Amino acid sequence: MAALLLPAVLLVLAMMVAPMALLFRYSLNLYSPTELMIAAVTPGNYLAAVTDPYYWGVLRTTLTVAFEATLIALILGFPAAYVLARMQGRWKGPLTLLTVFPLMVGNVVRAAGWMTLLGNSGVLNAALKAMGFGGIEMMYTQGAVIVGIVTVVLPYMILTLASVIESIPVNAEEAAQNLGARPFTVFRRIVLPLSLPGVVAGSALVFILCMNAYATPVLLGGARFKMMAPAVYDQFVRTTNWPFGAALAFILLFVTLGLTMAGSALLQRRYRR
Amino acid sequence: MRAVMWRGGVGAVFAAVLLPMVAVMWLSFFDQEVISFPPEGYTWRWYVNAWEKKQFARGFVNSLQLALVAAGLGVFVGTAAAYALVRAEFPGKAFLGTLLLSPLAVPGVVLGTALYVFFVEVENAIDIDIRATLPGLIAAHVLLTVPWTVRLVAASLQGIGPAAEEAAANLGARPWTVFRRITLPMMRSGVVAGALFSFIQSFENLELSLLLVGPGRSTLPVEMLNYLEFRIDPTLAAVATIQIVLIGALMLVTDRYVNLSRVVS
Numbered sequence: 001m002a003a004l005l006l007p008a009v010l011l012v013l014a015m016m017v018a019p020m021a022l023l024f025r026y027s028l029n030l031y032s033p034t035e036l037m038i039a040a041v042t043p044g045n046y047l048a049a050v051t052d053p054y055y056w057g058v059l060r061t062t063l064t065v066a067f068e069a070t071l072i073a074l075i076l077g078f079p080a081a082y083v084l085a086r087m088q089g090r091w092k093g094p095l096t097l098l099t100v101f102p103l104m105v106g107n108v109v110r111a112a113g114w115m116t117l118l119g120n121s122g123v124l125n126a127a128l129k130a131m132g133f134g135g136i137e138m139m140y141t142q143g144a145v146i147v148g149i150v151t152v153v154l155p156y157m158i159l160t161l162a163s164v165i166e167s168i169p170v171n172a173e174e175a176a177q178n179l180g181a182r183p184f185t186v187f188r189r190i191v192l193p194l195s196l197p198g199v200v201a202g203s204a205l206v207f208i209l210c211m212n213a214y215a216t217p218v219l220l221g222g223a224r225f226k227m228m229a230p231a232v233y234d235q236f237v238r239t240t241n242w243p244f245g246a247a248l249a250f251i252l253l254f255v256t257l258g259l260t261m262a263g264s265a266l267l268q269r270r271y272r273r
Numbered sequence: 274m275r276a277v278m279w280r281g282g283v284g285a286v287f288a289a290v291l292l293p294m295v296a297v298m299w300l301s302f303f304d305q306e307v308i309s310f311p312p313e314g315y316t317w318r319w320y321v322n323a324w325e326k327k328q329f330a331r332g333f334v335n336s337l338q339l340a341l342v343a344a345g346l347g348v349f350v351g352t353a354a355a356y357a358l359v360r361a362e363f364p365g366k367a368f369l370g371t372l373l374l375s376p377l378a379v380p381g382v383v384l385g386t387a388l389y390v391f392f393v394e395v396e397n398a399i400d401i402d403i404r405a406t407l408p409g410l411i412a413a414h415v416l417l418t419v420p421w422t423v424r425l426v427a428a429s430l431q432g433i434g435p436a437a438e439e440a441a442a443n444l445g446a447r448p449w450t451v452f453r454r455i456t457l458p459m460m461r462s463g464v465v466a467g468a469l470f471s472f473i474q475s476f477e478n479l480e481l482s483l484l485l486v487g488p489g490r491s492t493l494p495v496e497m498l499n500y501l502e503f504r505i506d507p508t509l510a511a512v513a514t515i516q517i518v519l520i521g522a523l524m525l526v527t528d529r530y531v532n533l534s535r536v537v538s
Binding site: 001002003004005006008009013015018019020022023026036064076077079080083093095097099100101102104105106107108109110111112113114115117119121122123126127130148151154155158163185186208211212214215218219222229232234237242245246249250253256 | 279281282286287289290291292293294295296297299300307308309316333350351353354356357358360361363368369372373375379380381382383384385386387388389390392394412413415418419423437470475477478479480483484494497498501502505506509510513516520521523524525528535
């Protein structure tokens with residue numbers, strides 16, 4: 001019966017493992033403007049990427065946006081997740097559906113929505129002008145990108161947190177309340193520590209999504225705003241330096257995974273004490 | 274008072290997620306080409322206009338073909354794999370299970386780039402075009418549809434023990450009869466959910482397609498991205514609205530088959 005696995009495993013090996021191995025091999029090659037690529041084994045592309053001030057800037061922008069968006073999503077998502085988790089009766093199903101639904105709609109469509117709202121002649125600026133204020137440039141700023149990314153990742157955060165909060169018995173909160181704890185104390189001493197696995201899992205998932213965002217920074221950040229994922233594609237589409245582009249892709253992958261694992265370990269250790 | 278503010282705040286969070294979709298749906302009915310608020314009037318004509326724009330009509334048909342074939346393949350291959358993962362015992366099972374779900378964990382951008390260089394190498398080796406063809410896009414999108422099917426079918430199979438299958442076998446049913454009469458009906462909700470989710474994931478995917486499309490062979494999300502880099506107008510909003518409505522309908526169908534809150538975690 002294990003043979004039933006064979007087609008799926010072969011597909012993943014051929015279409016994911018082999019291409020990823022090839023891309024990694026490319027990242028160790030040398031680039032030449034005339035021959036494009038020369039086989040070699042050199043860390044040169046990685047060193048060039050981390051010593052180039054432009055790509056440092058791109059990486060720093062990416063990290064700033066990802067950290068801020070993750071933190072905002074956590075702060076906004078926690079109360080929403082709590083309400084969803086503790087909700088009972090006939091509204092729970094529709095609210096869950098309403099949370100999952102945006103996840104299925106592509107990021108391009110949702111970025112188009114924010115362009116409608118934030119554009120120079122968009123809804124918000126029209127409203128400001130109607131109230132007698134001058135317009136504000138909102139599009140093509142880091143703020144617009146963060147707003148766009150936060151609303152893209154919020155449903156992931158809410159659903160991950162809600163599934164953990166659901167497993168915390170309501171009795172624990174009621175007991176604390178009966179013993180005289182105020183709502184904020186109940187949150188700080190009971191709900192937050194018990195939902196920590198959800199906080200860690202949700203933040204890790206959301207951070208990874210933010211680091212790799214493509215459509216939102218391209219459309220809401222504009223041509224001069226660069227994050228890592230669009231920078232990787234530019235190397236393949238606009239220039240011919242594939243070894244360098246491959247190195248950028250793996251730097252993005254390693255930085256994301258490294259920070260996610262370090263962050264999860266740190267959060268968990270802090271609360272075990 | 275406090276309770277009201279608390280509820281209002283939580284309501285605002287859910288509203289903020291839905292707001293951009295509502296805005297783009299509203300824009301699609303504006304009676305003027307250049308956006309200004311409030312609108313001068315409302316019209317349906319951008320929907321006709323969207324269909325007359327070649328890149329959107331062709332992109333829609335391409336994405337539909339791609340998602341249908343990729344989801345069809347994914348459901349076959351993924352259901353077989355999920356059945357083996359849940360019912361069979363063999364060494365390395367946990368590792369293979371992780372391997373089959375791993376394409377969802379690799380960033381789309383990195384995977385898309387890897388597929389691009391891989392296809393270039395294969396093209397050089399066998400002298401057949403793969404980039405900018407439907408088979409090339411299908412090969413890439415199967416990496417979305419197989420893991421989603423495995424995840425959803427395995428979850429639905431875990432809920433039902435092998436007792437009914439064993440009983441049928443003991444009563445003399447042949448393996449094929451057991452599969453057709455017992456296993457398949459039991460798996461139905463998982464398979465339907467897997468098919469619908471796979472379809473949506475493939476239809477809406479941007480990152481894997483971005484480097485693999487070509488002139489005349491582009492997907493709807495890529496065409497929309499290219500258009501949006503220059504402008505947002507009611508025509509594009511109409512294209513976006515059609516997708517929102519299509520996905521909403523598919524989600525309502527899926528909701529009848531699986532517990533949606535279990536889909537993400």
